[in-house]
Amino acid sequence: MAKQEDVFKKIVSHAKEYGFVFPSSEIYDGLGAVYDYAQNGVELKNNIKRYWWEAMTLLHENIVGIDSAIFMHPTIWKASGHVDAFNDPLIDNRDSKKRYRADVLIEDEIAKIEEKMNKECEKAAKRFGDKFDEAMFRQTNPRVLENQKKRDELHARYEKAMNDNDLAELKQIIVDYEIVDPVSGTKNWTDVRQFNLMFKTQMGSSADSTMDVYLRPETAQGIFVNFLNVQKTGRMRIPFGIAQIGKAFRNEIVARQFIFRMREFEQMEMQFFVRPGEELKWFEFWRETRLRWHKALGLGDEKYRFHDHEKLAHYANAATDIEFKMPFGFKEVEGIHSRTDFDLSQHAKYSGKKIQYFDAELNESYTPYVIETSIGVDRMFLSVMCSSYEDQQLEGGDTRVVLHLPKALAPIKCAILPLVRKDGMPEKAHEIMNMLKFDFACYYEDKDTVGKRYRRQDAIGTPYCITVDGQTLEDNTVTLRDRDTMQQQRVAIADLPAIISQECSLNNVLRKLM
Numbered sequence: 001m002a003k004q005e006d007v008f009k010k011i012v013s014h015a016k017e018y019g020f021v022f023p024s025s026e027i028y029d030g031l032g033a034v035y036d037y038a039q040n041g042v043e044l045k046n047n048i049k050r051y052w053w054e055a056m057t058l059l060h061e062n063i064v065g066i067d068s069a070i071f072m073h074p075t076i077w078k079a080s081g082h083v084d085a086f087n088d089p090l091i092d093n094r095d096s097k098k099r100y101r102a103d104v105l106i107e108d109e110i111a112k113i114e115e116k117m118n119k120e121c122e123k124a125a126k127r128f129g130d131k132f133d134e135a136m137f138r139q140t141n142p143r144v145l146e147n148q149k150k151r152d153e154l155h156a157r158y159e160k161a162m163n164d165n166d167l168a169e170l171k172q173i174i175v176d177y178e179i180v181d182p183v184s185g186t187k188n189w190t191d192v193r194q195f196n197l198m199f200k201t202q203m204g205s206s207a208d209s210t211m212d213v214y215l216r217p218e219t220a221q222g223i224f225v226n227f228l229n230v231q232k233t234g235r236m237r238i239p240f241g242i243a244q245i246g247k248a249f250r251n252e253i254v255a256r257q258f259i260f261r262m263r264e265f266e267q268m269e270m271q272f273f274v275r276p277g278e279e280l281k282w283f284e285f286w287r288e289t290r291l292r293w294h295k296a297l298g299l300g301d302e303k304y305r306f307h308d309h310e311k312l313a314h315y316a317n318a319a320t321d322i323e324f325k326m327p328f329g330f331k332e333v334e335g336i337h338s339r340t341d342f343d344l345s346q347h348a349k350y351s352g353k354k355i356q357y358f359d360a361e362l363n364e365s366y367t368p369y370v371i372e373t374s375i376g377v378d379r380m381f382l383s384v385m386c387s388s389y390e391d392q393q394l395e396g397g398d399t400r401v402v403l404h405l406p407k408a409l410a411p412i413k414c415a416i417l418p419l420v421r422k423d424g425m426p427e428k429a430h431e432i433m434n435m436l437k438f439d440f441a442c443y444y445e446d447k448d449t450v451g452k453r454y455r456r457q458d459a460i461g462t463p464y465c466i467t468v469d470g471q472t473l474e475d476n477t478v479t480l481r482d483r484d485t486m487q488q489q490r491v492a493i494a495d496l497p498a499i500i501s502q503e504c505s506l507n508n509v510l511r512k513l514m
């Protein structure tokens, strides 16, 4: 079986070759961790956003959307805690001149020790066959026990250093565990420093009137500061939610894994405002509702897991991540957090405005509590690409690369292909396209053999190819080829809209959520 790293490399190059994602500013050798979505990528991305937006705003009558500005008053980021605490600990290697996150270096070291233990178990499992008892082996094997002790000690020190924000201790751990730079192989490290992840710029035209502003590192604050505006103008009654999709910016120290960690990315966030005391009930509701949203796409239920946070931010009273099985392991795609009244109270304090809700049923005013659901569009895009990609061996030794994208998300729903470029077939194909294009994203192609055209559509995940041939001109039927099974059936042109809509409509996915 191909190594997962190799599979991931193939997916990255496929994304470029077939017009999904390009490195930004490529003719100038690129810009670190910034990417552009190409002609197919933007369609897939828009479909993901539409699925999220409609699941939020159409299916929940108490959720409305907004689109707030990227620039916001700088005090907002003071109130939210981002100016003081949105930091990562960084460390430089003097030989390679490379910069790393100190916490990531230590986490990688922990992962290495865990890997050693796992290898030890795998070897023993092979040796003992069916008789192998892994739990017993882990409790008794001296090498595993020694590594377990080492791992637990390192983990405890690391966790304490992170909790105490103790940068000197983080450096000491790197020294004590002799962690080397993966590039230079040396231990020539600088001290660990805090690095704020927000991008800063100036607003204003003259030197004395300029003001430092930030590119928002999350979309959530645009919702909190509009809480009163939306509640009053929308006459919203608690519980209710405000949804937003938009760009966010973080000056990530180490950007890795393609579009998984970018410096400019997009978030889909929904803040749900509830009565104090009811937040944990709503937290459970959103935890389940969001997982159902993911699973309804059919990427494979086993690819998701929750990662409940044991260590909570000081303002949160429950938090979980939905992780997806990427080729490089289970990784966070979405966070669901119970944030208490922290955000609204902070903005009340810093703005001097009263931000409260009068609950007519209870006949009292209070600061609502908040459940946040926050998902990265780009990470969602990556999870869809990774689970859809297949390098398929066909009967007879042939191969093809196919993207089994959820049909409702596919950039193009059907390709319309005249068998040859003559005998009235192109005209008939255009006629079919003119009928379908109001409801479905269609693509017309008449170059190359039909076989080659099928392969190109497989590679971008087009669910259906419609071929117009001699018979079409006689009886108004076409062949309809299915991307996944490659089966072809003869169908009447008049039946095409119903067939394509049945399989490709977003409505059918949304209905699974109810």
Ligand code: ATP
Binding pocket: 218, 250, 252, 259, 260, 261, 262, 263, 265, 266, 267, 332, 333, 334, 335, 374, 375, 376, 377, 378, 379
């Ligand atoms: P991580 O721990 O991976 O840095 P985070 O916990 O800081 O992520 P949140 O602040 O909870 O992330 O942001 C919510 C969502 O936004 C994440 O679940 C992720 O999908 C997305 N996201 C965050 N940072 C990035 C990034 N640099 N590039 C792409 N997506 C991101």
